[in-house]
Amino acid sequence: MASVDVPVALLGYGTVGAAVNYFLTQNADDIERATGHRLRVVKALVRDVEKERNFNPDPGVLTTDFQEILGDPSIAVVAEVMGGMDPTGGYVLDLLRAGKPVVTANKQLLAQRGAELFAAAAEAGVQLRFEASVCAAIPVIKVLREALVVTNVHRVLGIVNGTTNFILSQMEGGKDYAEALADAQARGYAEADPTADVSGADAAAKMAILATVAFGSRVTLDEVQYEGIERITSAHVQAARQMDMVVRLIGRATLVQGKVDVRVSPALVDRAHPLAAVEGAFNAVMLQGDAIREITLEGPGAGGIETASAVVADMVSIIGTTGTGFLHNDASYRNLERLEPGELRSPYYVYLRVDDRPGVLAHMAERLASHDVSVARLVQHEQNGGAALHVVTHEARAGDVAEALAEIGELPETTSEPEALPVISERGVAELGWA
């Protein structure tokens, strides 16, 4: 196949944009071998063409005029690496409507304007790829859309926020929450205002994107129930360890009889589960489906170079599939119902303090049983003159657990507000109707 020069453009030329240009320049031969084409950055939109850059583009590439990209019919694909919502969203929409495929690393843009952008891409018959928007270089979107096309993925479990995973790993090593957070900030893993990470909001946006792709039905950020790690203390971490589990911030997207549930919360992960082994600022996503049992992808979930690697892969994949119809449609092609939140089933870890006298345990067990919540493991120990109870339940409806705990909380012998965290232990199984 003859080599074809393919002009491409960038919106933004910061760390990620410069790395994309570096990769396309340094690896031009590799890319040509894979695609038959040489991708070359001919325009990059910036605010200031005079600013010092990490990797300088050719003279004349930097521009402050978006029309030079939109109006250039030779540009075959555009990568949006400028971030933000405005004017970014308008630029991406204009490009798609003009028939230009777009690659974006912009999680918030997809979470907030995904429906509109994908509709424009589908109408124009061009691709909108977004690997870098979730977990940087970990190719979870490509794997879901291209490798697992017939596997009926019904559950996605993810550690999709490196900051919180780093903090929880540090707490496992003995630090308390404030020390671990300060350490994360000192190393650049957490921002001065860490709210977006520690509140679970960042993870929720990523889980919305993953659920949309995995289930083919649009999930928006406001549909994701999320809770962060702010209330996790060393006591949780120690209790988990005593039961051979670890505390992790887990995103869960689940398809239950055709209904979708997406949530993010701290959870206790069984030490034998692959997600328990994910340490530090790393991310991991486990995909469970009928034909594959489970596949887990793990790696660094952030970083400019890692993000650029994913952006380039998407650009190359677009050039390699243009005109064939492949992935030219919206990843969301159906509109699934939402599961009523109380209906999601999971094993739970329950913690409460009670008076240390005869009959208390029976009382509590009876309340759980009356809501169909059965006890798998129980550890009781003395604490400040009373008793601390650590309970792991078998799988139960979230609603039943909440109701049982509300009743237990009102018992006179209960001396603390009962707490519940989901337990992650389930593994994928192959279930097919054909054999």
Next chain:
Amino acid sequence: MASVDVPVALLGYGTVGAAVNYFLTQNADDIERATGHRLRVVKALVRDVEKERNFNPDPGVLTTDFQEILGDPSIAVVAEVMGGMDPTGGYVLDLLRAGKPVVTANKQLLAQRGAELFAAAAEAGVQLRFEASVCAAIPVIKVLREALVVTNVHRVLGIVNGTTNFILSQMEGGKDYAEALADAQARGYAEADPTADVSGADAAAKMAILATVAFGSRVTLDEVQYEGIERITSAHVQAARQMDMVVRLIGRATLVQGKVDVRVSPALVDRAHPLAAVEGAFNAVMLQGDAIREITLEGPGAGGIETASAVVADMVSIIGTTGTGFLHNDASYRNLERLEPGELRSPYYVYLRVDDRPGVLAHMAERLASHDVSVARLVQHEQNGGAALHVVTHEARAGDVAEALAEIGELPETTSEPEALPVISERGVAELGWA
């Protein structure tokens, strides 16, 4: 994009072939959404058309005549799921030469005739895809070729044989080698003659394929130095545990200053390393590269349904990239030198027994030091009136370690043949010249 009916064919219709037909039938809508095409099995080559099948094809699909597939110009892609070398190899070659893209799950065929088959595919300008030949549904080939196209992968670490990983996991639980092997055989994880698995030969064939794709330079089975788990005893497993490590059969493909080294051997894996968490019959592959640090993929590495899932993904990917030049070339495009085996650097675990008297430790340490092997950790304990030494070295040349151990083995106070196993602890780092 208009729906286009795409006739496809299968060589073989056993468990995998029937599952491929099932997936293409049941998931036709999903596939059409992704590719714009509906794939339909129109012919399947079998030895006996009357045999009972798991999922029956349409009447007239089964045939015993290869020419009905080779000579049908409407067939757009053929999946080889019959296995074996002959007549399989000839069929695949004929199909490629006739301009038909082929998908194969046949590891031995690729390891033995890969160069010839890829040359034929490249000459005809068609794709030969082989995801299912390594680790079943774990999409490591797609990730290497399509997601990591610009990442300069320089190391592949793999647990690519589920049988041996199951046996080693059982030994960690307290069984001895013979018990663990018997258990694997009882569960169907190991064959009656387990040689191909426990000798490391199966893992070596997979590592040859992975190294070829990762480095773009053909590695054949006879170039892979391999050693199995037959000599691993409970003593190794216990020694590893005492040093917070686990024993695993690890494939290593390494690029050292442009030279290739591929080997398979038992190794001690640091418990904090992602590969230490891979339990039971699962497989995992860690890819380390400049732009990604490291990405690990884990999942079931075998199974008929899992294999079929990977075969279908390859068929769909071929239809989605036909005519664009994408992956139409041989994955092997250069001819790299081989690293001299003694040159590979690694930390090592060394075990030996010595007389328990003054000066012995100094003697041994001196021999190691004289070969530039420095000691990172040492545990000495009494054993049968003598002393057992467990040593973990810093990174050292394999050749230096071998020479030092040969000398130590000849010291009068050494009472056992010194043993060495590589230690796997290194993590990927981002190293780019651009910033």
